[in-house]
Amino acid sequence: MTIEILMPALSPTMEEGTLAKWLVNEGDSISSGDLIAEIETDKATMEVEAVDDGKIGQLLVPAGTEGVKVNTPIALLIDSTESPHTSIKSIADKPYLEKEKITTELKIEKTVTLEPNSSIITVREALRNAMAEEMRSDKKVFVMGEEVAEYQGAYKVTQGLLDEFGNKRVYDTPITEHGFAGIGIGAAFGNLKPIVEFMTFNFAMQAMDQIINSAAKTLYMSGGQMGCPIVFRGPNGAASRVAAQHSQCYASWYSHCPGLKVVSPWSSKDAKGLLKSAIRDPDPVIFLENEVMYGQSFSCPDDDDFLIPIGQANIEKEGSDVTIIAFSIMVGKSLEAADILNEKGIKAEVVNLRSLRPLDIETIINSVKKTNRAVTCEEGFPFAGIGAEISAAINENAFDWLDAPVNRVTGKDVPMPYAANLEKLAIPQVDDIVNACSEVCYKS
């Protein structure tokens, strides 16, 4: 009997991976638990164990193949009495693989345009480059957090930093967010420039007192003496199938507090330009990344001094009928929605906020005065969320220009469910944005 060995999902967000190396040959007998292959995911290189006993009949995917989708058959396991195929068939002989590959390529070609003096890199690489460049130019900059050094980053964002900068610049901390956040803040009071990585912002809740009461407020309470030049960064927002405690957007939590700056990049360009600005900034900056975005590629300027000023939004797409105001992963969804709306005859303008505090109200208002309609998009809860704040700002500044009430697209007002169908319902989707825009244009 032949068993297909499938490409395994090795992390909650993994959709594909690289089959880095086979550890078995065709004809080898294997037992359950034997290592058979090394697979590189967006987070790490992992060894894969056999689940069943038998003999390797055929290796379907050659070592070194990139972009192998989860659940693709990668090898055939046969009874130990059978004889294996003698050669590996080419990938072209496997129609399902070819089809998957073409789809991936087309998608990249369609969405990424290489700009001058730039490279196409992932958000993850852009973040790492930003940190490495700032660490090269300023000896006061150092990185601390869980698994940032020897493990190379839980999400590989700090990969290579330990090798380049050594253990006096890159520190693995124990899993004690409250303590190490406070130590980072103390170091910042001592004139260093710490980058504190939270494995995810869900865990930063443990450090909330230090972030708010110590980092954000001390400058004010000291009459301007005690600056705190620190960056707290890490993935924020909805992850994938990890349920309520590991999947939440904290943008409105931090944006609520005077003394903090809050930024949230979407593209690689945003990631690099904003993170470098954040590291150079004399104030505490909350840098909200998105796990789902880490592996996405964009054109990103190569310049070591490329900065995006904190507090400036960017119009990603111009339009005349409705303004979609979004940040982080919702920018991409908004652009997809704008394409669909375009087919329906609605021209949407997409504002990528980039910074949440300070909020670029001017760009929002100018756009709304042009389109007369606004839809806000965020993954966070609706109640007292970013959309509520933007809606208030529009009421205060452009009430007379509005042709429809401001509409909000948000995560649902529930803790994030685990079940795939419920999770999809809880997270705002492209269709939700399309519908919200159609509503304010009275075309639904």
Add this chain to the structure above:
Amino acid sequence: MKKNISSLVKNKSKMNYDLDLLKDMYKKMLLIRRFEEKAGQLYGMGKIGGFCHLYIGQEAVVVGIQSAQIEGDSIVTSYRDHGHMIACDMDPKGVMAELTGRVDGYSKGKGGSMHMFSREKGFFGGHGIVAAQVPIGAGLAFAHKYNSNNNVCITYFGDGAANQGQVYESYNIASLWQLPVIFVIENNKYGMGTSVNRSSAGDNLSDRGKAYGIESEIVDGMDIIAVREAAIKAIEYCRLGKGPYILEMKTYRYRGHSMSDPAKYRTRDEVEKIRKTSDPIENIKVLLNKMGVADKVLKDIDVEIKSIIADAAKFAQDSPEPSPSELYTDITIN
């Protein structure tokens, strides 16, 4: 509490105390006490608002430790911070003006009693959340080590704070990373109204460092020479790069937790007994007398200090309130 001032001073080869140092320490302790008495008085007159936590009774701790520090060392403490500021030579006028919420206060009137700072004097607050200063102190020590500047951070906290989780998170990292931080537990026996016996399991708070491999010592915090001696040893240890050190200072506060605390959780007798037998200022006064310092000299010091405090109190009431435009300054740097 054991009384060992005389024996230490007799043992000159060990401590080698000179009279000027003792007089300085006396003067500084007295300055703190008179400052606090005046602050209490101004609070009663409604000139100082909010919370106001007085340091009376604990003066030997901060003055003894301060005497063992060098230029560039940093200090961080809780909201019971007036004594620490005066010990590191911050101007009593600026401290008092902050208490009255005036523009000439160290935080321009925006911090108040619990939140004052002076980078110049190495004083990093003044923190209002119980134990929040402990990881911050470890972080300041991290910066000293990172900059290889041979300085240490003295991190003060109380017996109440000693039960907070972030203290142990800090112990762990400070020990792992060999940070030059001296954790000074000012054990004044009460975390607000709860005695240390009712709030803290185990015999001694200092023992809790053992699990992290941190050296510690219990010190009679009412005896300034014992404090200084222990501080010299602990600071030396840290400066040599051996990692953190814990000093548990057994001390006592005479006043309530804050001005609004009626202190019903202990008897008047208990306070009186300690005042009579262990007062750190009286103790050093007796010693100075024995060493030949005339009462007149000590009295003159007291007069001088009273005048400094009177000036500070006047300054703090004459200084204007911050301008309304200050409401929106110092929120962020840019």
